[in-house]
Amino acid sequence: xxxxxxxxxxxxxxxxxxxxxxxxxxxxxxxxxxxxxxxxxxxxxxxxxxxxxxxxxxxxxxxxxxxxxxxxxxxxxxxxxxxxxxxxxxxxxxxxxxxxxxxxxxxxxxxxxxxxxxxxxxxxxxxxxxxxxxxxxxxxxxxxxxxxxxxxxxxxxxxxxxxxxxxxxxxxxxxxxxxxxxxxxxxxxxxxxxxxxxxxxxxxxxxxxxxxxxxxxxxxxxxxxxxxxxxxxxxxxxxxxxxxxxxxxxxxxxxxxxxxxxxxxxxxxxxxxxxxxxxxxxxxxxxxxxxxxxxxxxxxxxxxxxxxxxxxxxxxxxxxxxxxxxxxxxxxxxxxxxxxxxxxxxxxxxxxxxxxxxxxxxxxxxxxxxxxxxxxxxxxxxxxxxxxxxxxxxxxxxxxxxxxxxxxxxxxxxxxxxxxxxxxxxxxxxxxxxxxxxxxxxxxxxxxxxxxxxxxxxxxxxxxxxxxxxxxxxxxxxxxxxxxxxxxxxxxxxxxxxxxxxxxxxxxxxxxxxxxxxxxxxxxxxxxxxxxxxxxxxxxxxxxxxxxxxxxxxxxxxxxxxxxxxxxxxxxxxxxxxxxxxxxxxxxxxxxxxxxxxxxxxxxxxxxxxxxxxxxxxxxxxxxxxxxxxxxxxxxxxxxxxxxxxxxxxxxxxxxxxxxxxxxxxxxxxxxxxxxxxxxxxxxxxxxxxxxxxxxxxxxxxxxxxxxxxxxxxxxxxxxxxxxxxxxxxxxxxxxxxxxxxx
Ligand code: ADP
Ligand code: ZN
Ligand code: ZN
Numbered sequence: 009x010x011x012x013x014x015x016x017x018x019x020x021x022x023x024x025x026x027x028x029x030x031x032x033x034x035x036x037x038x039x040x041x042x043x044x045x046x047x048x049x050x051x052x053x054x055x056x057x058x059x060x061x062x063x064x065x066x067x068x069x070x071x072x073x074x075x076x077x078x079x080x081x082x083x084x085x086x087x088x089x090x091x092x093x094x095x096x097x098x099x100x101x102x103x104x105x106x107x108x109x110x111x112x113x114x115x116x117x118x119x120x121x122x123x124x125x126x127x128x129x130x131x132x133x134x135x136x137x138x139x140x141x142x143x144x145x146x147x148x149x150x151x152x153x154x155x156x157x158x159x160x161x162x163x164x165x166x167x168x169x170x171x172x173x174x175x176x177x178x179x180x181x182x183x184x185x186x187x188x189x190x191x192x193x194x195x196x197x198x199x200x201x202x203x204x205x206x207x208x209x210x211x212x213x214x215x216x217x218x219x220x221x222x223x224x225x226x227x228x229x230x231x232x233x234x235x236x237x238x239x240x241x242x243x244x245x246x247x248x249x250x251x252x253x254x255x256x257x258x259x260x261x262x263x264x265x266x267x268x269x270x271x272x273x274x275x276x277x278x279x280x281x282x283x284x285x286x287x288x289x290x291x292x293x294x295x296x297x298x299x300x301x302x303x304x305x306x307x308x309x310x311x312x313x314x315x316x317x318x319x320x321x322x323x324x325x326x327x328x329x330x331x332x333x334x335x336x337x338x339x340x341x342x343x344x345x346x347x348x349x350x351x352x353x354x355x356x357x358x359x360x361x362x363x364x365x366x367x368x369x370x371x372x373x374x375x376x377x378x379x380x381x382x383x384x385x386x387x388x389x390x391x392x393x394x395x396x397x398x399x400x401x402x403x404x405x406x407x408x409x410x411x412x413x414x415x416x417x418x419x420x421x422x423x424x425x426x427x428x429x430x431x432x433x434x435x436x437x438x439x440x441x442x443x444x445x446x447x448x449x450x451x452x453x454x455x456x457x458x459x460x461x462x463x464x465x466x467x468x469x470x471x472x473x474x475x476x477x478x479x480x481x482x483x484x485x486x487x488x489x490x491x492x493x494x495x496x497x498x499x500x501x502x503x504x505x506x507x508x509x510x511x512x513x514x515x516x517x518x519x520x521x522x523x524x525x526x527x528x529x530x531x532x533x534x535x536x537x538x539x540x541x542x543x544x545x546x547x548x549x550x551x552x553x554x555x556x557x558x559x560x561x562x563x564x565x566x567x568x569x570x571x572x573x574x575x576x577x578x579x580x581x582x583x584x585x586x587x588x589x590x591x592x593x594x595x596x597x598x599x600x601x602x603x604x605x606x607x608x609x610x611x612x613x614x615x616x617x618x619x620x621x622x623x624x625x626x627x628x629x630x631x632x633x634x635x636x637x638x639x640x641x642x643x644x645x646x647x648x649x650x651x652x653x654x655x656x657x658x659x660x661x662x663x664x665x666x667x668x669x670x671x672x673x674x675x676x677x678x679x680x681x682x683x684x685x686x687x688x689x690x691x692x693x694x695x696x697x698x699x700x701x702x703x704x705x706x707x708x709x710x711x712x713x714x715x716x717x718x719x720x721x722x723x724x725x726x727x728x729x730x731x732x733x734x735x736x737x738x739x740x741x742x743x744x745x746x747x748x749x750x751x
Contacts, residue, residue, distance in 0.1 A: 013037065014061040015076065017046060018106035020053055020118075024098065024727075026105065028061060028068055032075040041084025041091065045077040045120055052077060054120050056109040058091065078120075085123055086112070086307075086324050089361045096357055102723050102743045103347050111347050112322035114300040125304050126297065128193040131169065131179070133162040137187035150178040151185075158188055165193075198309030199327050203257040205284045205312075211253075212246050212395075221389040225251045225367055229258070229329075231360050235336075235381045236369040237629075238391030240597025244369045246395065248332050249282050251367060256283055256312055260329025260364075263306075264315045265351060267338035269555060271317055273536065279313055290316030290323070293532070318343060321351040321358065328362040331355050336368035336377055337590055339748060348744045352377075371597060372590040372628050375636055376746075379646040401568075401599040401606035403624050405615040415511035416503035416571050418611055422515065424567055429519055429548055433566040433604065436550040437508060438557060438595050440572075442525040443467035444507045445500030448475055448486070455492035461703040468500050469527070470507070480702035503571070509551050516549060524552035557595045568599040569609045577617055580697060581750055582644050585619050585635055593628050643689075645746070649716045651723050652747040653709040655693070657739040660705050665735040667693040670709060673729040681722045686715040688722055697751050704740075708750070 013031045015038065029046055031037050038044055038057045046055045064070070094112060098105040110118050117123060137158060145152035154174045158164065169179060182188050214222060217238075225234055225247070238244045252262045266275060271291050279287055288302040288311040302323075305311040309326030316323065318341055333341070333352050341351040352368065359366035368377060368386070381388040394400070408418050416439065417425075425435050447465040448457035457466040459477035466475035468486065476483040489496055500507075509523045522538050529535040535555075541547055542562055550556060550565070576588035592610070599606025612620060622631045640647045653670070657663050674690055682688030692709035699706055711726075713719040723743060730736040 014064065014073070015044070015057050016059040016061050017044060017055040017076070018058050018104075018109050019046065019048060019055045020104070020106040020110040021048065022104055022107070024102070024104045026058055027055075028065075028073055029055075030073050030075040035076065035079055038076070038079040038081070039084055041086065041088070042079060042081035043085055043117070043120070044079055047074050047077060054080070054110065054118055055106055056085075058105070080120055081123060085117070087326075087362075089328075089358075090322075090324060092361050093354070093358050096361075097347075097349055097354060100720070101347065101349055101745050102720075102727055103349075108347055111319070114303045115296045116300045117303075121300070123300075123304060125195075125308070125310075126301060128165065129190050130163050130165045130193045131158065131183075131188045132191050133158045134186055134189050136185075137182070138162075140187060148178075148181065150175065151181050151187075154178045154182050155187055158182075163193075195308075195310055199259045199261065199312070201256050201283075201285045201312050202259055206253050206256055207282055207284060210282045211250070212243075214246065214250065215243070215393070215395060217389075217391045217393065218243050218247050218250075218395070221247045221391065222250045224387060224389055225365055226254045228365065229254075231363045231365065232387060233356055233359065233366045233368070233380075233385065234387040234389050235373060235377055236367055236389045236391065237373055237381075238369065238371060239394065240371045240594070241394040242371075242391035243395030244334070244391060245278060247389075247391070248334070248367065248369065249278070251332075251365075252279075252283070252313065252330060255329035256285060258329065260327040261306065261309065261311070261325045262313050262330045262332065263320065263323060263325060263328075264313060265320060265331065265333045265341070265355065266315060266317060267335045268317050268340040269338075270334060271315070272539070272560075274561070276315065279315065283313065285312035286310060287313045287315065288323075290314065290320050318351040321354050325362075328364045330364050331359050331366045333366070333368045334370075336370045337372055337374040339587075342746075342748050344749070346742075348742070348747075350746060350748075353746070372593045375586055375632065375639065376646040378632055379636070401596055401608050403596065403608045404610070405620060405624060406609055406611045407613070407615045408611045409613050414515070415507055417508075417511070417569075421569055421609055421611065424569070424607070424609055425516070425549075428567040428607070429516065431566070434542070434545070434548050434550060434562060434564045435567045436552070436556065436562070436565050436569070436595075436598055437512070438552060438568065438570045439503065439505050439508055440553050440591075441467075441502070441504045442506070442527050442553055443476070443478075443504035444470035444510075445504050446502040447500065449499055449501050450490035450492055450495055451497035451499050452495035453490060453493040455490050457487075462701045463698050464701075467504065470500075470510075479698065505551055505553060508571075512549050512551065519548040520546060521549035521551060522547040524550065524556045526553070526555070529555065554591070557591060557598070560598070562598060564604070565598050565606070566604050567607050567609065568595055569611070570595055571611050573610060573620070574613050577612075577614060577619065582639070582642070583748065589619070589623055589628060589631050589635070592623055643712065643714070648712045648714050649719050650747060651711045651719055652744040652750065653692075653711070653726075653741060654696070654744060655707040655709075655739050655741045656704045658704055659738075662735070662738040663705055663707055666739045666741070667707065669730065669733045669735045673726060673733070674709075677722055677725045677729070681718055681725070682713070686713065686718045688713045688718055 015029045015031055016026045017029050019027050040057050042057050043054050045052055094108045098108050142152055236244055255262045276289050288305055290302055306314045307324040314323050333355050336352050343349050355366055380386045406418050406420050411418050428435050445468045448468050459482055462477055462479040464477055464479045467478055468475050473486050474483050475486055505523055505525050512521050524538055576584045596608040599608050678688050689712045693707050696706040696708045
């Protein structure tokens with residue numbers, strides 16, 4: 009056996025180490041970076057060749073090595089920079105490289121499909137078709153029309169012909185006569201675009217702050233990270249567009265990351281009207297083929313701009329020119345299971361490896377990003393004024409202590425609503441709780457409807473008469489009688505968006521309302537319809553959860569109300585106040601975007617709360633200064649670094665056994681790696697805030713250090729040790745680096 013036939017393959021299994029495989033003589037040796045089909049146990053998996061092995065590891069039994077089954081790519085599938093990026097991610101997130109490779113591919117590539125663009129066929133005029141006179145087809149009117157059309161437009165897809173009302177029979181007839189012929193569409197040259205593909209008529213004249221931002225970003229085509237800190241409506245998007253102008257004029261490509269909720273037709277439209285270039289839009293409505301197609305177009309340089317959510321960070325670019333991460337603080341950039349990466353953080357690494365500028369934008373940046381900006385790692389660019397002459401909204405706290413509320417709304421709020429509605433404006437009410445009510449109770453015995461599988465109450469959904477656990481999805485009809493005492497006096501407690509909608513319709517019958525939450529937008533296209541209805545002024549009262557809070561432009565909204573903030577003020581989650589502040593600003597940003605001045609009202613039992621006062625009077629940055637000081641004192645992120653070990657099992661005893669293993673393993677490691685200058689801290693094992701979910705017990709251990717490298721060395725050691733213990737195979741456990749939700 010010659011050494012070059014031995015391959016190192018990253019295999020999608022939980023084990024982080026790569027595996028060795030043989031390349032049998034009948035197969036061509038795959039290049040490094042090609043996918044291969046490999047046997048793994050009884051399965052066949054798609055792996056990635058990461059190296060040709062030249063030095064045989066003596067500890068591996070050569071006789072046991074298996075041959076690969078097939079070579080799937082003749083050339084490397086991803087650019088070489090991706091190996092660096094994904095290896096970095098594997099080390100940083102302590103996750104299997106093979107799994108990461110797999111997750112970086114569109115679904116069809118994972119299944120072993122060829123990485124080839126679908127061939128698009130088109131009809132072309134033949135020389136005969138060109139020289140044939142229309143008169144020759146006098147007696148076949150439809151064919152004559154088709155030939156006339158083709159003589160004007162010599163290259164047409166079948167769909168284009170059908171759109172022009174030519175029928176299949178006439179297409180067939182002309183083709184049989186040799187007038188037209190079907191040929192594969194030729195692709196334009198890669199990255200063909202330049203200045204002339206920019207629509208300058210669409211360009212806005214920048215204000216001073218915007219101009220400085222664009223100049224600062226475009227000053228350097230190499231790697232740099234900028235934080236564009238601009239209040240809602242300050243014209244961040246215009247800055248992105250003008251920064252991308254340079255990218256386009258240099259024949260390079262831009263990757264634009266948006267949060268889940270921001271992937272709207274409006275977003276696409278703004279890019280399309282500025283740039284006359286192919287744009288790949290990776291939205292959730294795409295099927296697997298379309299997704300692969302978009303990915304390949306980006307990779308081959310056939311798309312100039314890629315716009316997508318979290319996983320779009322893995323879209324390869326032939327000529328990487330810039331990455332934009334809009335709303336960088338948004339939680340949807342962090343994946344919440346399996347490979348728990350942050351697309352925003354990977355964007356920094358990718359921009360560095362591929363040597364291009366990265367721009368992160370937000371009205372309410374995360375503390376992590378602000379900290380980096382304050383330390384000078386990121387260039388801070390500020391937009392402090394609203395761009396289109398809109399005034400800042402006025403803010404008001406409504407003290408609801410002791411007040412009689414009408415379905416969650418105070419008398420003051422109802423007055424305000426009446427006032428704004430009567431002036432012909434729109435009103436937005438925000439409540440982060442979907443359903444009719446968050447609990448069902450028995451009036452007689454106090455029984456509370458709680459999920460048997462989670463530490464959570466059932467939410468009541470009145471319209472379709474069911475109760476549902478929002479954590480495991482368990483669902484039942486609303487009971488007629490109390491399961492505890494048999495009484496029929498069952499009552500709902502608390503208010504959800506469904507109830508609010510109901511109440512508002514009764515209180516303001518002369519106005520129309522619309523509700524936007526996960527229930528009301530489940531049907532495909534429903535969200536876009538509702539949003540269009542709002543823009544069209546079909547609705548005057550807009551009710552919604554977080555979904556309504558972000559990114560939409562509603563120029564006629566003049567009053568925004570937030571019904572309940574108190575739960576966030578007193579939450580055990582150390583990020584709760586940051587999240588509340590971000591939400592507050594995002595929601596307020598919806599008020600008075602156009603020429604109409606806006607008003608923001610916030611209901612609370614604690615108007616004196618320092619955080620609310622600060623936010624209300626001084627704004628987000630002032631709030632951050634105070635809240636970040638608290639984080640520093642409490643030795644929390646972004647000052648300290650955090651990793652979370654999550655543990656889950658149906659069996660509580662298995663968790664107890666695993667917890668003992670953890671204690672045993674951690675103590676020596678902590679002593680070995682921690683020191684006075686580089687402290688390492690362990691908190692737990694302890695039950696997760698929601699100890700039971702979907703029938704599983706859940707525990708967690710927090711590890712913290714002021715020195716990132718120590719924390720990572722510790723997690724490496726911990727992982728290796730745990731893999732050796734039987735108790736670790738009897739529970740599910742995973743590592744979450746930089747966790748953002750601890751539930
Ligand atoms: P952001 O992304 O910061 O929320 P947008 O880019 O959406 O803000 O801009 C808000 C509004 O201001 C848009 O209607 C946009 O067309 C307008 N706008 C942005 N920049 C300018 C400018 N320089 N001059 C005039 N209008 C502008
Ligand atoms: Zn009862
Ligand atoms: Zn449940």
